[in-house]
Amino acid sequence: MSAKERYQKWLDEMDKNDPLYQELLDIKDDEKEIEERFYQYITFGTAGLRGKLKAGTNCMNTYMVARASQGIANYIKTYGPQAMSKGVVIAHDCRYKSRDFCLLSAEIFAANGIKAYIYDSLRTTPQLAYSINVLKTISGINITASHNPQDYNGYKAYWEDGCQVSSDIAEGMLKEIEKIDEFKDVVYGDYDKLVQEGMIVVLDKSYDRKYIDHVKSLAIHDGDDELDLDIPLVYTPLNGCGTMPFEAVMNERGFRNWQFVPEQKDPDPDFTTVGYPNPEDPKAFKLSEELGKKIGAELLMATDPDGDRFAIELRNDEGEYVPLNGNQTGYLLVNYILEGRKDAGTLPEKGAMVKSIVTSTMSSEIAKTYGVEMFEALTGFKNICGRIPFLLENGYTYLFGYEESVGYAASPEIRDKDGISAGMLVAEAAAYYRKQGKTLFDVLQELYEKYGYYAEDEPNLILEGIEGSKRISRMMSHVRENLPKEIAGIKVDKVVDYINGYEDIPASNVLRFYLEDGSWFAIRPSGTEPKIKFYFYTKQDSRQKALDVNKNIKEAVMEIVNKVE
Numbered sequence: 001m002s003a004k005e006r007y008q009k010w011l012d013e014m015d016k017n018d019p020l021y022q023e024l025l026d027i028k029d030d031e032k033e034i035e036e037r038f039y040q041y042i043t044f045g046t047a048g049l050r051g052k053l054k055a056g057t058n059c060m061n062t063y064m065v066a067r068a069s070q071g072i073a074n075y076i077k078t079y080g081p082q083a084m085s086k087g088v089v090i091a092h093d094c095r096y097k098s099r100d101f102c103l104l105s106a107e108i109f110a111a112n113g114i115k116a117y118i119y120d121s122l123r124t125t126p127q128l129a130y131s132i133n134v135l136k137t138i139s140g141i142n143i144t145a146s147h148n149p150q151d152y153n154g155y156k157a158y159w160e161d162g163c164q165v166s167s168d169i170a171e172g173m174l175k176e177i178e179k180i181d182e183f184k185d186v187v188y189g190d191y192d193k194l195v196q197e198g199m200i201v202v203l204d205k206s207y208d209r210k211y212i213d214h215v216k217s218l219a220i221h222d223g224d225d226e227l228d229l230d231i232p233l234v235y236t237p238l239n240g241c242g243t244m245p246f247e248a249v250m251n252e253r254g255f256r257n258w259q260f261v262p263e264q265k266d267p268d269p270d271f272t273t274v275g276y277p278n279p280e281d282p283k284a285f286k287l288s289e290e291l292g293k294k295i296g297a298e299l300l301m302a303t304d305p306d307g308d309r310f311a312i313e314l315r316n317d318e319g320e321y322v323p324l325n326g327n328q329t330g331y332l333l334v335n336y337i338l339e340g341r342k343d344a345g346t347l348p349e350k351g352a353m354v355k356s357i358v359t360s361t362m363s364s365e366i367a368k369t370y371g372v373e374m375f376e377a378l379t380g381f382k383n384i385c386g387r388i389p390f391l392l393e394n395g396y397t398y399l400f401g402y403e404e405s406v407g408y409a410a411s412p413e414i415r416d417k418d419g420i421s422a423g424m425l426v427a428e429a430a431a432y433y434r435k436q437g438k439t440l441f442d443v444l445q446e447l448y449e450k451y452g453y454y455a456e457d458e459p460n461l462i463l464e465g466i467e468g469s470k471r472i473s474r475m476m477s478h479v480r481e482n483l484p485k486e487i488a489g490i491k492v493d494k495v496v497d498y499i500n501g502y503e504d505i506p507a508s509n510v511l512r513f514y515l516e517d518g519s520w521f522a523i524r525p526s527g528t529e530p531k532i533k534f535y536f537y538t539k540q541d542s543r544q545k546a547l548d549v550n551k552n553i554k555e556a557v558m559e560i561v562n563k564v565e
Helices: 003-013 017-024 031-038 062-077 081-086 096-113 125-135 167-178 191-196 206-216 243-253 281-293 326-343 362-369 383-392 420-436 439-453 465-481 541-560
Strands: 048-052 090-091 115-119 141-142 150-158 200-202 233-237 258-260 298-301 311-316 319-324 351-356 373-377 397-403 408-409 453-457 460-462 489-498 510-513 522-527 533-539
Touching: 003 017, 003 031, 017 081, 031 465, 048 062, 062 081, 062 096, 062 141, 062 150, 062 167, 062 243, 090 096, 090 125, 096 115, 096 141, 096 150, 096 200, 125 141, 125 150, 125 206, 125 420, 141 510, 150 167, 191 200, 206 243, 206 420, 233 281, 233 420, 243 258, 243 420, 281 298, 281 311, 281 319, 298 420, 311 326, 311 420, 311 439, 326 362, 326 397, 326 408, 326 420, 326 439, 326 453, 351 362, 351 383, 362 373, 362 439, 373 383, 383 397, 383 408, 408 420, 420 439, 439 453, 453 541, 465 510, 465 522, 465 541, 522 541, 533 541
Parallel strands: 090 115, 090 141, 115 200, 233 258, 233 298, 351 373, 351 397
Antiparallel strands: 048 150, 141 150, 298 311, 311 319, 397 408, 453 533, 460 533, 489 510, 510 522, 522 533
């Protein structure tokens, strides 16, 4: 079916009182817009759907949410009555339509005979992941667009292990979703009646308590004897979901001198104070820096709107705030967890950590020093936390998992990135080292001195729409067909193409280049956003030299791909 035919089908079959109907009428003479909205059904990608809030099959709206929910309900039915009775837990963030999509999904699952658990208001992604394990549901859904701009929303799917759906589960769900006609095949019910019948259950505050207590149990050090709990800190949830759990954890842990960024404490679907609510972007810290300078904060912390991503800025020796990338925060957390475990005598005999294939190898060197094995996985926490069952089955103790895009998973019971537990551990680490007369900035310099001067850079190109997607494909094809022999004057030693899998890593559209001097870089399209991503790493005998070499490699690679039209 062509885009124009899908467009006409929607006009013919949609309720004429639906606001989306008028939205479609408004674009009747815009062929390009019709093509963008209807050339395909929104992709069920890395762990679900994500797109702009618009009318159309390639957008996020009630019809696409209903279609996905009905397809997943049908998939669950193939597992039989026992799976259906386990139910589905559904959460949502603060974005436009998130609550509506949550209630709509609950209604559809319940009308299909699958019990639906929901919260009374917004909750973080990590709490949703943890709730799957607590409730022992067959699946979980989170309505969130994570760190995307305010005109996006998404639909993230999980399975009974508490992880985002693996590729085989996602394929099974997709097959069922593709069978659904969004106007004819969705089973709806009466929401209030389904609540009365117990098919939709609103979870009480005890489930918040379970999550908060579990996060607190991840502490490495505790109390005034080990921590300087008067350390001045700043935290911002960037107008998202993080306020309630972060406040509870920090206060109950005894931190006495931390503050919210007041303008960003409350949920705001427009993200008025920040624009692009991604803590990975230093611009998101503007208000945090202003407050930090007023109160002399040693550490600034931020989570994204659904509370799974976490990033920090540290005050350097000159009193200026320095943003850390996800790799650097990872170095600090890997070292702090292992150092603390060793000192406490709780470092397991077979300890394991997991990082993504595009994350710096410096953390592998840190882990090796403590006798801990660092495993690799594809990007995304469905892959990183998806390693946990294998590790447990083979006698390992999972200690930590992370990736460079500011995602950290400190618990085998919370199988997704968790900005709340990461924030607690970083705040704790800062308080622990302050008790010893050091800052986290000092510790990072010590790690570079001990393990080598690494440099990290992760740029990306945003290429939206049909043409953007095609150009990303051309870029990947061009690099594959013209593998460089050298980059920035450094010989390419080895190229690993993951397109058909590599060793124990499944197939993925990723290229990884190893250079003669030990530097390496990788290229891959994003699975959730209209981006092509690049990762550059080097190790040299000084931090400045490492930064310079990395910059030269980056410029040479970007010159190659930017020539592809």
